Amino acid sequence: MNVICAYTANVDAVCNICGEEISRLLPRDIKIELKQSIASREDLLSCLLFCMMQGSGAEILIENDTVARQIEESFSWQFRLGGNAAIMANVLALLGAKPVLNAPALGPRLASMLHSAVSVPGFRAESPLQEEKTEMVHFVFQFKKGSEILSDGRRIIAPNDNRFIATYDPVNTRILSSQDFDNYCRENVEDIDGALLSGFHLAPLKGYQEIFTERIAQIRSWKEKNPQIFIHAEMGSFQSPVVMHSLLSLLPKIPADSLGLNEDELAAAEVLQPGLSPSGWQESMQAAMRLRERLGIFRVAVHTRDYILSVMQQGMISAQDELIALNNGVEAATSLAATGIANSKAEAEINPLGLDAVEEFCRNGAIGSRRGAFLHQGKVIVSLMPSLVVHKPRITVGLGDTATATMFFQELLAIRKMSD
Helix, strand or coil, X not given: CEEEEECCXXXXXXXXXXXXXXXXXXXXXXXXXXXXXXXXXXXXXXXXXXXXXXXXXXXXXXXXXXXXXXXXXXXCCEEEEECHXXXXXXXXXXXXXXXXXXXXXXXXXXXXXXXXXXXXXXXXXXXXXXXXXXXXXEEEEEECCCCEXXXXXXXXXXXXXXXXXXXXXXXXXXXXXXXXXHHHHHHHHHHCCXXXXXXXXXXXXXXXXXXXXXXXHHHHHHHHHCCCCEXXXXXXXXXXXXHHHHHHHHHHHCCCCEEEEEHHHHHHHCCCCCCCCCCCHHHHHHHHHHHHHHHCCCEEEEECCCEEEEEEECCCXXXXXXXXXXXXXXXXXXXXXXXXXXXXXXXXXXXXXXXXXXXXXXXXXXXXXXXXXXXXXXXXXXXXXXXXXXXXXXXXXXXXXXXXXXXXXXXXXXXXXXXX
């Protein structure tokens, strides 16, 4: 199974939040808010405290290299594979697929983190990479439920596990692709089964239209040469709802087959008030159904802390196969959170709010199966799967990418089965 993974690949510098270390860096009377961009270390701390107070995640761009270096020098880091496309490529390789990854800034550290089955066009393992090659590094601040920071006598306690990401990345923010990757896709797309697309959320408010126009034209050329290729676009924390809506308006022009997003991104797609997300699984389901119909695409999936739900047309994937895909995605993300490895076994309990949603869904006519449930509603199949709870996670970064790649792999198998 051959899968294109584009467009973002980078190194993640991960900092596990220590309350005392952060408290020492805080200036007096810091204003806690989510900034549009990060122009100083104080801006970074303001965004981090905001995310910790809310128990929410976000990704904000750093304005320049000087600020990025100051941030790098201020904390202790552990380095991991980052970038939506790179993480998903590694997961697909673990599952037995043959992923083709776009990695225009591939240095030795990033290359060493990739699974041996991940193909990067133009890269030869036997040819040593230049040590001075610049790699893109994203700064990831992980915090756990109950993490505390003291600010001006005020105690801030995180209500959930989550992470805040600060990014200075002139390669991925422009969503660049290498010439070798472009040539490979152009020449071999007829042999590609699927494409996992992500990283669009990094596009800056200034210049995003030109970036999107170029990328959409490339993706559309793949679809024109191979109409059977199954294309999934994953959203993210966009710099502005304007940027997100621009991308959504372009997806039907490819056309993309599948869309993935979280509840905050779903709210942005619905043009709800800032900070106002769908309040429950029923509202999320209705919003996903409206979005799928508006875009005219095959499938919309919404992943939340409590559950994953999917709304798709009948015909390409059966309800049972979609539930298997959702279940496998949940289990892979849970394994990564608990052990640091996506294909390991981990003990976890069913999220109680997700379980309540499934039980209510079944009372409304859905059929229970594999911890989850599905419902045929006209020409649409709605599937709901509760998440699993890891009380002491080792990892909070890349969980969504891991679930998405695992579900995508299973869906490609289901599509192949239906076509046979």
